[in-house]
Amino acid sequence: MDPCRELIPHYEHIQQNDFAYRRHKKQKEEEIAICECRFNENDPFSTCEERCLNVLTSTECTPGYCPCGNYCKNQRFQKCQYAKTKLFQTEGRGWGLLADEDIKAGQFIIEYCGEVISWKEARRRSQNYENQGLKDAYIISLNSAESIDATKKGSLARFINHSCQPNCETRKWNVLGEIRVGIFAKQDISNGTELAYDYNFEWYGGAKVRCLCGAATCSGFLGAKSRGFQEDTYLWEDDDERYTVEKVPLYDSAEDEPSSKLPKTGNSPSEIRMSRNYECSSIMDWSMEAEHNSAALVVSPLDSVPNEGVLINPVKTESCDEMRLYCHDTQQGFAQKSAIQSNSAGKKKIGPGRKKKKHLKHHSNGKSKDVTEKQVDARYVAKLLALKEAQEEVLTNEELKNDAASQLASLYDEIRPAIEEHERDSQDSVATSVAEKWIEACCRKLKAEFDLYFSVIKNIACTPKDTTDQVQLSEVQHIGSEVKLLEFGET
Numbered sequence: 383m384d385p386c387r388e389l390i391p392h393y394e395h396i397q398q399n400d401f402a403y404r405r406h407k408k409q410k411e412e413e414i415a416i417c418e419c420r421f422n423e424n425d426p427f428s429t430c431e432e433r434c435l436n437v438l439t440s441t442e443c444t445p446g447y448c449p450c451g452n453y454c455k456n457q458r459f460q461k462c463q464y465a466k467t468k469l470f471q472t473e474g475r476g477w478g479l480l481a482d483e484d485i486k487a488g489q490f491i492i493e494y495c496g497e498v499i500s501w502k503e504a505r506r507r508s509q510n511y512e513n514q515g516l517k518d519a520y521i522i523s524l525n526s527a528e529s530i531d532a533t534k535k536g537s538l539a540r541f542i543n544h545s546c547q548p549n550c551e552t553r554k555w556n557v558l559g560e561i562r563v564g565i566f567a568k569q570d571i572s573n574g575t576e577l578a579y580d581y582n583f584e585w586y587g588g589a590k591v592r593c594l595c596g597a598a599t600c601s602g603f604l605g606a607k608s609r610g611f612q613e614d615t616y617l618w619e620d621d622d623e624r625y626t627v628e629k630v631p632l633y634d635s636a637e638d639e640p641s642s643k644l645p646k647t648g649n650s651p652s653e654i655r656m657s658r659n660y661e662c663s664s665i666m667d668w669s670m671e672a673e674h675n676s677a678a679l680v681v682s683p684l685d686s687v688p689n690e691g692v693l694i695n696p697v698k699t700e701s702c703d704e705m706r707l708y709c710h711d712t713q714q715g716f717a718q719k720s721a722i723q724s725n726s727a728g729k730k731k732i733g734p735g736r737k738k739k740k741h742l743k744h745h746s747n748g749k750s751k752d753v754t755e756k757q758v759d760a761r762y763v764a765k766l767l768a769l770k771e772a773q774e775e776v777l778t779n780e781e782l783k784n785d786a787a788s789q790l791a792s793l794y795d796e797i798r799p800a801i802e803e804h805e806r807d808s809q810d811s812v813a814t815s816v817a818e819k820w821i822e823a824c825c826r827k828l829k830a831e832f833d834l835y836f837s838v839i840k841n842i843a844c845t846p847k848d849t850t851d852q853v854q855l856s857e858v859q860h861i862g863s864e865v866k867l868l869e870f871g872e873t
């Protein structure tokens with residue numbers, strides 16, 4: 383026995399997927415696809431190869447039904463016709479798998495086997511594994527509803543590492559009515575070369591694992607191309623000195639995950655919520671619904687991050703001086719129309735009367751930006767205006783803006799299956815019709831917002847103020863695209 387094998391973390395070796403959660407599908411006779419190949423001993427390509435109708439549709443021939451009988455070459459998953467491979471220990475990436483013979487481009491190398499589980503179960507397990515401190519992720523997407531978990535049971539494919547410039551790829555095949563995932567060579571691979579494919583990791587929060595694939599085109603982190611990762615990080619003005627790259631802790635592995643380094647004492651409720659939510663994880667090629675409320679995205683400025691360790695600080699809250707004119711969102715804005723309060727200086731303030739959270743997003747270069755979404759409280763602004771027409775204009779624009787926002791939200795629900803399908807199958811782009819609809823709805827919403835803000839600015843600047851509610855605008859400033867009401871004075 384290979385002496386290294388003892389060091390390999392325990393898992394059960396299987397050569398077929400394990401169906402603990404549902405029954406293995408039984409192929410119905412009418413579903414069996416029969417090709418038109420005929421075995422001809424003088425033609426080596428006559429038996430179920432590139433020209434075979436089943437091969438062309440990534441479907442394996444069904445034994446007993448293939449016209450080539452025992453000569454059929456299109457039962458590679460079923461017969462475990464794997465390439466020769468060998469385990470080895472990498473530097474910094476745990477175990478990896480080597481080609482133990484020359485492999486041809488397109489060749490089937492090995493099946494990715496594991497436990498077939500629902501997405502819901504995959505999500506639960508992935509969080510559990512992360513809680514247990516497992517640093518390696520072995521769950522991959524199987525189809526729109528299921529995943530394969532090779533954490534406890536799997537084939538040698540579970541040891542294949544990720545590369546941003548891979549020599550292998552995953553392909554899904556229909557085998558006797560079940561979809562199975564195989565690792566195939568993208569190019570000729572010579573004996574002794576490490577096998578790697580692009581995980582298409584979907585990152586949902588938690589530790590960002592630095593990618594050590596070494597490719598010239600490496601994207602830096604596992605999952606860096608995924609939507610979750612990109613939403614959490616985005617381009618940031620380079621000249622902003624508030625955030626420095628040096629202060630960003632980098633994690634080589636989940637071993638270093640920040641949740642374990644969160645301050646142990648004095649956790650505020652928000653800290654606890656943060657650390658819980660931080661236990662989201664990354665899944666290979668797996669596009670689950672993102673938790674939009676994930677507090678993992680809500681972090682304090684990197685200024686406040688110690689040089690080592692803690693990535694997340696408690697959610698910083700601050701008083702709502704800036705909130706006089708703004709409400710958290712439109713619905714709240716309506717609900718809060720009467721929330722006019724006096725502050726200690728006797729000045730009138732409007733707003734939710736609660737603290738505002740700052741949402742800071744990280745860029746992959748480690749910088750962060752406050753992305754709190756500010757919304758004008760149109761009802762309140764309208765109350766400040768003396769002219770009925772001006773009030774109506776602002777309120778109508780507010781209504782149009784709300785309509786556009788809810789249309790966008792329902793469109794998202796409508797097209798979400800298409801987007802998720804696209805992400806799962808790693809297609810280059812979503813259907814043009816979907817993209818067009820989305821862009822159109824976004825533009826409509828942006829225009830409605832612009833119209834609203836424009837009418838607010840115009841009417842505040844050009845119409846007399848209503849003094850009946852004893853509130854007076856003393857100064858209106860434009861800061862970027864935002865309107866900021868700086869001070870309210872009593873009349």
Ligand SMILES: C[S@@+](CC[C@H](N)C(=O)[O-])C[C@H]1O[C@@H](n2cnc3c(N)ncnc32)[C@H](O)[C@@H]1O
Pocket residue numbers: 474475476477478517518519520540541542543544545591592593594595635
């Ligand atoms: C499916 S496992 C691969 C086998 C794993 N190396 C092992 O020892 O079991 C996936 C995990 O390997 C590690 N890994 C794979 N590719 C990596 C890469 N390019 N850079 C850093 N870590 C990698 C990550 O911890 C990832 O979660």
